[in-house]
Amino acid sequence: MKICLATSGGEGMKDNVSMNFGRCPYFTIVEIDENKDLKSVRVVQNPGGSAGSGAGVQAAQTVADNECTVVIAGAFGPNSFQILKAANMDVRECQEMKVEDAVGQYLSGKLPASSGEGRGPGRGGQGRGKREGGGPW
Amino acid sequence: MVEVVIASGKGGVGKSTISSSISALLSHKNIGIVDADAEAPNLHLIFDTNSWEEEIEYKEKSVAAIDYEKCVNCSICQEVCTYEAVENRNGLPHIKEYICEGCGACKVVCPVDAVRITKNNLSGWIRVGRTRYGPFVTSELDVGQPNSGKLVTEEKNIAKKWVREGKIKHIIVDSAAGIGCQVIASMSGATYALLVAEPTESSLSDLRRVFYLAEHFRTKSFIIINKENMNLGFNGIMKFSEENDLEIIGKIPYDKTVAASMTHKMPLVEYDGNSPASRSIKEIASFLEDLMP
Amino acid sequence: MECPNDHILLSSGLKGEEKSYIFRPRFNYSKCTKCSLCRDNCTENAIVMFKEGYPFLMPTLCSGCKTCQLACPSKAIEEDRKEIGLxxxxxxxxxxxxxxxxxxxxxxxxxPLVLNTKRRADIMDFDLEIYDTSAGTGNHVAAALEDSEFALVVTEPTPLGIHDMKMIMHLLEKLNIKGYVILNRADLVNDEHIIPDYEIIGSIPLSDDIVQSYVRGKPVVDAFPESDASVELRRIMERVSELLW
Incomplete structure (x- = not known):
């Protein structure tokens, strides 16, 4: 299982989870084996961090390209949430903490799933609609 | 750390008047101020800040550029441009830079590869300075440049660095106007959102949009009604607040003193602390004060 | 565009409604080869593709520029449209x-809506077109100003107003259009020096008549023809006529 964490720096397990998914500078990708042991840790840059617009789209695309199945950040914007959901990812929110602690909390089932939608108005809104196109992925 | 963002959707509903006055009233809480409304930055005018400790060039603008050595004048670029940003000037295609958004349609179709999209052209400036109320970061865009989520994020990151360094404790953000990326970036990470609306249908529709974004980031929102006595028959905002369980923390009356305070380059509450609008804003500030440790 | 109100002041209502559209892509997955050129060429980052998957659109980010359609080597992007206004x-x-x-x-x-509105005006072949632009200096304002003989720049003599006026003047220079200044609420001036050296062709005083006429939904020159503001507005109109003819 690959877990992607939005992080503020490029320091891997000792880094802090970023409160912002779309515009965090780095992703730390943590691979966990069947026994819940750490298999590998990789840091990749988030191209969304420097995108003028559509940051969440680029960030979500990067996570998908790296074949992660779980994503953890402080909060997710409307665009990124829509794409991560469309890619069938497990989207989790957490408070500010170290990457290693967030992974631990996730594995022990303590991180809440992101509802992503809030109680916003019942119409329009970015990222609220169902995915476009409707074709196979 | 508490981050308060003052937002309204489209501009012109009194966001800056409220932001500047709230900043003045909460300065003893050790605040930093961010003016993220880069298309119409005006807090520096109200604070009368003229000198900057730092000015950073902001580069993002993309526009098409034609290499006339290669151009065979086939005019296909002109035909495909949905923005009508290519005109024929003296028999050659010419890019109107104040219209072009750098989408690259012309580059894709050019049969002789004569079009380049030049990126990272100068589109504005981020400026850091001081006010009587705390350190201040603002930005200004060059003529015709749209605000962007990236610019807002860079501004907010400067203020967050001040928090980490212990220079300030809290951040006040005057949100970018609009409903797109720049507002998402303004809202992201905020603790509280003050949503400013006027009693009109169009302002209510903006309010819905920004509230939706605030909810997305789990930012606790409050409503402020500005010029609330301008349209007393309108109860749309009250209804909206009830439906969404949102507290209205201020109703600011229309007040001529607001315009006068601007000509004197002062936050309203300092220019005339007893004017009707000032008194309402003071109540809002004391409400916020209780939320800031 | 965002809150048009000229029709209220002219008490005319709005007639002859037409829907206004921009392009938006529709992917034909039977032709798509998943080459990703549409996504790679989209500067708005509005197209997403997962591994092994087909592209799909984030409609709120799409600007309707057609670059994806033009870039597609297998003609798999068909023309769909999105309503942007009326x-x-x-x-x-x-x-x-x-x-x-x-x-x-x-x-x-x-x-895009400014462009469509302007097109509708152009085909009517009027003797004179007057454009009421929205605020700011973006391409929606540039499009309205383009091809004008000259521009009337309305501002208040406050630091904020002057700041915005300078931005508009800067844009007018780029467009090679001469700008004349009209000061609104001119009595707000408390410092003559803040007004830069542009040609001022009118100074409309602060007037309750203007507010009242607005509430009544009438132009001030009709509601209060004798008001100071109306007198000045008629004077400005004469000056504008001289400039035109």
Whole structure:
């Protein structure tokens, strides 16, 4: 299982989870084996961090390209949430903490799933609609 | 750390008047101020800040550029441009830079590869300075440049660095106007959102949009009604607040003193602390004060 | 575009409604080869593709530029459209027609609608077109100003107003259009020096009559023809006529 964490720096397990998914500078990708042991840790840059617009789209695309199945950040914007959901990812929110602690909390089932939608108005809104196109992925 | 963002959707509903006055009233809480409304930055005018400790060039603008050595004048670029940003000037295609958004349609179709999209052209400036109320970061865009989520994020990151360094404790953000990326970036990470609306249908529709974004980031929102006595028959905002369980923390009356305070380059509450609008804003500030440790 | 109100002041209502659209891509997955050129060429980052998957669109980010369609080597992107607002053509009287664009709620890009509104005005072949632009200096304002003989720049003599006026003047220079200044609420001046050296062709005083006429939904020159503001507005109109003819 690959877990992607939005992080503020490029320091891997000792880094802090970023409160912002779309515009965090780095992703730390943590691979966990069947026994819940750490298999590998990789840091990749988030191209969304420097995108003028559509940051969440680029960030979500990067996570998908790296074949992660779980994503953890402080909060997710409307665009990124829509794409991560469309890619069938497990989207989790957490408070500010170290990457290693967030992974631990996730594995022990303590991180809440992101509802992503809030109680916003019942119409329009970015990222609220169902995915476009409707074709196979 | 508490981050308060003052937002309204489209501009012109009194966001800056409220932001500047709230900043003045909460300065003893050790605040930093961010003016993220880069298309119409005006807090520096109200604070009368003229000198900057730092000015950073902001580069993002993309526009098409034609290499006339290669151009065979086939005019296909002109035909495909949905923005009508290519005109024929003296028999050659010419890019109107104040219209072009750098989408690259012309580059894709050019049969002789004569079009380049030049990126990272100068589109504005981020400026850091001081006010009587705390350190201040603002930005200004060059003529015709749209605000962007990236610019807002860079501004907010400067203020967050001040928090980490212990220079300030809290951040006040005057949100970018609009409903797109720049507002998402303004809202992201905020603790509280003050949503400013006027009693009109169009302002209510903006309010819905920004509230939706605030909810997305789990930012606790409050409503402020500005010029609330301008349209007393309108109860749309009250209804909206009830439906969404949102507290209205201020109703600011229309007040001529607001315009006068601007000509004197002062936050309203300092220019005339007893004017009707000032008194309402003071109540809002004391409400916020209780939320800031 | 965002909150048009000329029709209220001219008490004309809005007539001749037409829907206004921009392009938006529709992917034909039977032709798509998943080459990803559409996504790679989209500068708005509005197209997403997962591994092994077909592209799909984030409609709120799409600007309708057609670059994806032009870049697609297998003609797999078909033309769909998205409504961005409405345009109207309203005859006010024998000599005056009002052309209006109303941007759809939740739509951020007003430039394409300005273009469509302008096109509707252009085909009517009027003797004189007067454009009431929205605020700012973006391409939605540039499009309205383009091809004008000259521009009237309305501002208040406050630091904020002057700041915005300078931005507009800067844009007018780029467009090679001469700008004349009209000071509104001119008595707000408390410092003559803040007004830069542009040609000022009118100074409209602060006037309760203007507010009152607005509430009544009438132009001030009709509601209060004797008001100071109306006198000055007629004087400005004469000056404008001289400039035109």
């Amino acid at each position: 345009t109207y053509v309203t005859p006010v009287n024998n000599n005056l027609t009002l052309v209006t664009g109303v941007l759809k709620e939740g739509e951020e890009r007003s430039y």
